[in-house]
Amino acid sequence: MDIDTITAISTPIGEGAIAIVRLSGQEAVPISNRLFQGVDLTKVNSHTIHYGKIIDPITNEVAEEVMVNVMRGPRTFTREDVVEINCHGGIASVNRLLELVLAEGARLAEPGEFTKRAFLNGRIDLSQAEAVMDLIRAKTDKAMNVALKQMDGRLSKLIQKLRQELLETVAHVEVNIDYPEYDDVEEMTHDMLIKKTNEVYHEIEKLLQMAKQGKILREGLSTAIIGRPNVGKSSLLNALVHENKAIVTDIPGTTRDVIEEYVNIRGIPLRLVDTAGIRETEDIVERIGVEKSRQVLKEADLILLVLNFGDELTEEDVNLFKVVEGLDIIVIVNKTDLEQKIDIDRIKKFANGRPVITTALIEEIGIDELEQAIANTFFAGELDAGDLTYVSNVRHIQLLKQALQSLTDAMSGIEDGMPIDLVQIDITRTWELLGEIIGDTVQESLIDQLFSQFCLGK
């Protein structure tokens, strides 16, 4: 009966070897199918399970290895079409999956919404009705409270500030419309509008950037070390581990028992990943080819590319640069204790603006610079974990992204010379979306703003 397709992570977060993202609604199967590489899910029998891969449709990279359960209504919990995507447990992978599903058009379910749909579609009998209503009440209120409490006080203040700025802008536009002859009020121009939207745009962008940083703080920065044989990859690892007292964790229960090593670099937890055996397989490019290695490496947040100061740049090195094009890398030219044969200028050209550090790891030279470069890459050099205003709630991040999108629409409207009162539709929408984050979307406030900000009337 509801047109929306809803989705949520339906297993406890961060626990268990497997996590499940569930979708319910008319679009559940088509959405899953658009992300799924394997059989055509729209054609499979109901209540069957399928192995395959989830592909990020924008980058075309493999995001997850999954098992997908397809269950068609009405023989499901909600009586709608339901798809359950089983992926590896662990916050990062399941969040990524959820984000992809949301990006494909599903809406994040409200608390208790699956149950509500089950009820509305007649799945639950009458005797359970009251319990369901209590549940919705409790869950919705609680979720709102929790979300609000979760939210950093500074974040909510910042959002309120952005909303106020937007509101003043909108009120200004409205006044021009409703009181066209009042010369007390300056006419809002495209230039004024672009300035305002730009300011807010950057603030939201910063929030999203910090959300990414927040994620890094919680989950660690997945880091891969690559390079030709014998350039000093092991020394690099040892140096980082030695310097920073590596925590070696063994996270059991996932299908591939991955060994991950955490080191703490200036407050940033570096997670030295070895899921694809990148670090140990020295000749990755040769083994699986440029494109494949690229896909594997894209999963890392940071790549440390190690070169030999005492050798000329080889074709293999050049291939590695191709592989990491556009990714976050730090180039480490190691073994400065040897006689220089490498052309640093050429490397800088290949690095294309990304940091190049020279080290002699055996002699423990250059490690400081390297650590600084790592910190710079992700926090513009100013990391103070205690002072970050970051958004952690998926719903909030989703709303911020939508807000950014509607601001983008507004800005392109301005560029196309659309009338201000049309552009304003998108600005108002942004204001509403930001309001949803802090639970305030009362339309009346616009009219109040109108009359307190301007002297109007006949």
Place this chain on the structure above:
Amino acid sequence: MTYDAGHYDVIVIGGGHAGCEAAYAAAHRGAKTLMLTLNLDMLAFMPCNPSIGGPAKGVVVREIDALGGLMGKVIDKTYIQMRMLNTGKGPAVRALRAQADKPLYIQEMKSILENERNLTLRQAMVERLIVEDGVCKGVITETKAAYYADSVVITTGTFMRGRVIIGDLSYESGPNNQRASVKLSEHLEELGFELVRFKTGTPPRVNSHTIDYSKTEIQPGDDNPRHFSYETTEAILDQIPCWLTYTNEFTHKVIDENLNLSAMYSGMIKGTGPRYCPSIEDKVVRFNDKPRHQIFLEPEGRNTEEIYVQGLSTSMPEYVQREMLRTIPGLENSEIMRAGYAIEYDSVVPTQLWPTLELKAIPGLFTAGQINGTSGYEEAAGQGLMAGINAASRAMGRESFILDRSQAYIGVMIDDLVTKGTNEPYRLLTSRAEYRLLLRHDNADIRLTEIGYNIGMISEERYKLFAEKKLLIEKEQERLADVMLKPTEEVQKVIENSGGTALKEAIRALELLKRPEIKYEMIEQLTPAEQELPWDVKEQVEIQIKYQGYIAKSNQQVERMLKMENKIIPENIDYDDISGIATEAKEKFKKVRPLSVGQASRISGVNPSDVSILLVYIEQGRIARVSNE
């Protein structure tokens, strides 16, 4: 003792802007209708500013016309000036405004009503309603006449327990020293209705001969006036200008020094005034950093010397008004003809109404206009029309008629009133309409003519013309979607002249028209239609194509809204039976009695979880019925 004075289908009490539309609509739909009004010389009188239309309000006038109402037709015949406002902005907010000839407007309206079959006009003061078994059956006048009817519409404006205040002078009165209606108001209270006290005000009028216009700026009308009614074909060309002047520090000083004498500030006035129509003393106090305020000098008609001093609404004593006026450039020697005044009056708390404008507590009784807490002639007329249509529906056993928020400003207004109520006199603003891009001045006919036709308000002939226009619009859009324009010299030149970037390859005419700098005339020049199209067809084609993206976005929002609007709440729902709804929401639901889940969600103080629970409860009822069968 009363005497039986006659039986009607519909009785309308009041002959203002709401009353005239209500009586006409009911009669025009075929209901035998009686209008009772205090003074037949004052039909559709404008007690405040001599103008009709403006942003949002002007669109309402167009909507009234598309639904077969009168306001547009009457003003088109009696304006002294016409201006299109917001021409530099988008099509959604363009707004027509007319300066009215007040006496002529009355004459024209009276003549139309007098000639309407099924409508009887009578001068009378209504004192009581006849209510039997909780249903309204008629009215009783002060002359003891008892009139019976299936539907009664009250449109008494600011007359109910009206009180005029000028400085420390205060007396019982309707606007412009007409008789106040006291007994009816008391009677409504007796019947259990919740009334609220509102206030509004009006500025002084001065004699035109005593104004030095050389010190003011002229404000002329448009050279090619547009019109409100889709039936109007002839323009009035000898328009009369308005004039603009400003208050200054001396004016503000007079106000400051006499503030304690203003009824607004001395505590004389208890009612709530509208924020969008503040008195000059309010403006000076609240925005004391403003060095000046605009004052528009507006003629009240062609054959009168009275000038309405717009911007100087006040409740100061008469001598202070005179002193204030004389500080203003051009008004140094002005003579007041009528002093400005504030007026307090009773209005009905509008959440007591169904969206049909029928009162929930007493079937057969409707209210419309300023009595429902609104302000403005257009707002009143829009409600009057809707109440008249629904009053006739009830009497004739036809379906009731409600416009939703995506169909008309009238729908936005009535939904706001009956769902949220209002704590100040309500005025329509474009910002109240969330789908204002769909509720344009230019497309009121496309939105509403068919509806007007179906309820018997639009003639066969007019409907035919409308259908032809609609067809032409569709055909031309289809044609432009087919025509490919190649980057020929001619095409590039037209684009270049408009300041656009040259074509790289052939493009559909429709796509080219989407560019902001391209006008329909340019397209027409490059690829003319088979026959010359009427200007309003061209206008529609251009707007619908140019703003397609935004229009589509609005339509999506409407779809989402309608989904909730179509979830109907059963009439007999017992909110006390629903566990889990917060007490505040429960009280609101009981009071407003929303017709749909959509309406329920718009009530202020209702949380999303309350709406969810309501939804679940309704579905539960549905399931219960299914399983009982």
